[in-house]
Amino acid sequence: MEEDLIKSLCGIVGEENVKSDIVDRYCYSMDASLYSSIPDVVVFPQTTDHVSEIMKFANTNGIPVTPRGAATGLCGGAVPLKGGIVIDLSKMNKILEIDLDNFCVRVEPGVIQNELNQVLNKRGFFFPPTPGSKKMCTIGGMISTNAGGMTAVKYGVTRNFVLGLKVVLASGEVLELGGKTLKRSLGLDLLQLFVGTEGTLGIITEALLRIIPLPEETAVIVAPFKDVYEATKTVNSVLSRTVPAAIEIMDRGIIKAVNAYIKELKLPEVEAILYFEVDGTREEVQRQIEIIVETCKKHKSLNVQWTADPEKKLMLWQGREAAGGAIMNLDRRLVRVYEAEDVCVPISKIPDMVKRFQEISKKYGIPVGLYGHAGDGNIHSGVLIDVRNPEEWRKLKNLTREVYETAMSLGGNISAEHGIGALRAEWMRRIHGEGLKYIKKIKEAFDPKGILNPGKLGM
Amino acid sequence: MEEDLIKSLCGIVGEENVKSDIVDRYCYSMDASLYSSIPDVVVFPQTTDHVSEIMKFANTNGIPVTPRGAATGLCGGAVPLKGGIVIDLSKMNKILEIDLDNFCVRVEPGVIQNELNQVLNKRGFFFPPTPGSKKMCTIGGMISTNAGGMTAVKYGVTRNFVLGLKVVLASGEVLELGGKTLKRSLGLDLLQLFVGTEGTLGIITEALLRIIPLPEETAVIVAPFKDVYEATKTVNSVLSRTVPAAIEIMDRGIIKAVNAYIKELKLPEVEAILYFEVDGTREEVQRQIEIIVETCKKHKSLNVQWTADPEKKLMLWQGREAAGGAIMNLDRRLVRVYEAEDVCVPISKIPDMVKRFQEISKKYGIPVGLYGHAGDGNIHSGVLIDVRNPEEWRKLKNLTREVYETAMSLGGNISAEHGIGALRAEWMRRIHGEGLKYIKKIKEAFDPKGILNPGKLGM
Secondary structure (H helix, E strand, O other), rough: OHHHHHHHHHHHHHHHHOOHHHHHHHHHHHEEEEEEOOOOOOOOOOOHHHHHHHHHHHHHEEEEEEEEEEOOOOOOOOOOOOOEEEEEEEOOOOOOEEEEOOOEEEEOOEEEEEHHHHHHOOOOOOOOEEEEOOOOHHHHHHHHOOOOEOHHHHHHHHHHHHEEEEEEEEOEEEEEEOOOOOOOOOOOOHHHHHHOOOOOOEEEEEEEEEEEEEEEEEEEEEEEEHHHHHHHHHHHHOOOOOOOOOOEEEEEEHHHHHHEEEEEEEOOOOOOOEEEEEEEHHHHHHHHHHHHHHHHHHHHOOOOOEEEOHHHOOOOOOHHHHHHHHHHOOOOOOOOOOOOOOOEHHHHHHHHHHHHHHHOOOOOOOEEEEEEEEEHEEEEEEEEEEEHHHHHHHHHHHHHHHHHHHHHOOOEOOOOOOOOOOHHHHHHHHHHHHHHHHHHHHHHHHHOOEEOOOOOOOO | HHHHHHHHHHHOOOOOEEEHHHHHHHHHHHHHHHHHHOOOOOEEEOOHHHHHHHHHHHHOOOOOEEEEOOOOOOOOOOOOOOOOOEEOOOOOOEEEEEEEEOOOEEEEOOOOOHHHHHHHHOOOOEEOOOOOOOOOHHHHHHHOOOOOOOOOHHHHHHHHEEEEEEEEEOOOEEEEEEEOOOOOOOOOOOOHOOOOOOOOOOOEEEEEEOOOOOOOOOEEEEEEEOHHHHHHHHHHHHOOHHHHHOOEEHHHHHHHHHHHHHHHHHHOOOOOOEEEEEOOOHHHHHHHHHHHHHHHHHOOOOOOOOOOHHHHHHHHHHHHHHHHHHHHOOOOEEEEEEOOOOOOOHHHHHHHHHHHHHHHHHHOOOOEEEEEHHHEEEEEEEEEEOOHHHHHHHHHHHHHHHHHHHHHOOEEEEOOOOOOOOHHHHHHHHHHHOOOHHHHHHHHHOOOOEEOOOOOOOO
């Protein structure tokens, strides 16, 4: 069987685009999560036709297929849990069209976010959704997880920027969805249906994305607070008057970790620091700075700093940028694990979520640093455990459960932008309730044999 | 059977909320389209439980159910084509919660757009999507058609503002979807699935909507052009530098009709007039006016006028506001019919669409005036025929076909914001291609007996 499989795939994409030796397969057994599972074969299609032919073959033979972009996902979405074929889309990485008359670009799924923006920036445009992994992550992966990032406060998430998709279904059929218009009312919207489904309904082989003109100017404002509640109230007060591009938060744990990581930064070791980014015309940016500085001071921020100078901006952002890397400094004997790392709550509930998270961390003796996107209630966590100790894993599981229960009881959810993958698959029933029955029926309509990314999203 | 039906419904909602005499039923046989069909009974639920009980009863007995808001729809979406039950949701019209801490409101589906905004405006907030029918249309209807309106250029369509939904399915089951967060990545998004499905998948009984702070100031800019191409190029040039809240256009036909309708307006009888609305902080508005006036002049606009004064603003808007009412003045012997009234094209294709539409109008001898949302390529038309002449209806059908073919060949679509309903049902296959098969499977998963709004959207 396995030889037949490889021969057939070589027939579709050519020998040079099929990898089947154990070293290659091992490399493709992982993504950025802790999951791993070795595929039977890795294939690199270069066209929609290639993907369609691969799917026809896989569907006829009931072979599992796992699509893969840059595999930066934290939930095991790109891990081939049931073996079979990994379709690596990284060679489909061309920008096919830049249409400045209609404010959109057409790209293949393997295009990297930052590389797209480098090209667009030169033309005075940008594609706003910006995950932390922007230098590696692909557009296909971003659409598959409805990726968010810092600027979702003002610009929205990836879903809001997807104008069109070419999708290959389990059967090999190709759907062309959407187009270069911002509006449509054409009944059930299949385009929107595919966003965020992590390759369980089809494989994206082309995307039409909305782009927007670069703002004239951007500025950064940094404000430390003695009290998490005051910091969060500031977020609400600011949003009542103006919409910044980004509002980020770091808690005491992360601040300490960052100070240990970059000695010369010397962040004030307070309960919370807020970072704001504003953009727009020069006049607009000035006005937003005024509003935000005034609001921060009203909420007892200790020492508000701001700048529109490009170099100074980078310096001010440095603290927030270092958060991810600094987390290991919470305790150097422990390892960061990605669990309970992406909860989202209504913004008024951020202080409750932060406080409860810190209490749960204390209860289980697991160090946790909190940071993230305060402007949309999305809190990321750095959770550290001794990965060689099974007892720590058990504690982690309980901590995660309590954190998720807390987020949901506050009216929030358990993943804002990272997705479900394998990591949160067992939570699908809790999240969707009776709706899960219908989600499964839709899955069955598109993929009756269940070959598309099996083992993910509770499918 | 009919008596049993009425008795059962009275048992659920009380006698006073069931109407079955012929006069009432006749009133509920229509919406704002030309379709009509008399229902067996009209029922006014007041709670989600009511709707759920009605659906259980209808599903058990295979009775068609047509949900209805204010029935302002132009495509027959609220007309009970197969008889059965009309569920009028106009008594479910309470604003249930205003949560300014989390920038959202929870409403029943019968709440009227403008009434919601009157309440919100007093608190310094607004709900941006604004259809022309804002003084009558309901939130439930807006969600069901993914309504757009003038301000979609800057703020987006209804879909972008729906945070949560309570939906009653054909089975009577109730799904609670979404929540008070702006971000989620939880797999297949049922919330998004229901938007724009015109009551064919379920009945919305509650909605959680995103709201935003009122801008400090708004202003209007009006610019006449000798040439439609120059007007459209202006739209693109402006959008490359700044995003106004609205960009509207009227063609020569509509301008003439408006001048005949309001004698003292004396609009310049040119090929096209553009209307811009800008909003934001005072500084931002001033800057946007500068950019737009400068850009219009560069594109040879004849006499650009602008104002931020509330009274003068109303005066300047008067021309555009009168467009709908003025259309009859194109030819007073004829009647306006709603066909080919909502096409959408990529904005660079507006001049081609306008020119082709005018040519098709001439070819069939059917007077047409064009206006609409230039900022998102959505062109509305006023089409006039002698409704007593069957030959005119045949011509209209051909005109419509040619207009739709043109819109699609330009990369656009046949409805931006009005929907499909019965009017465009036969176009579903052309619009969705192979995708229609999957849309029908999803419909079947949610409504196996096909009782929800039958005869619409090709279902």
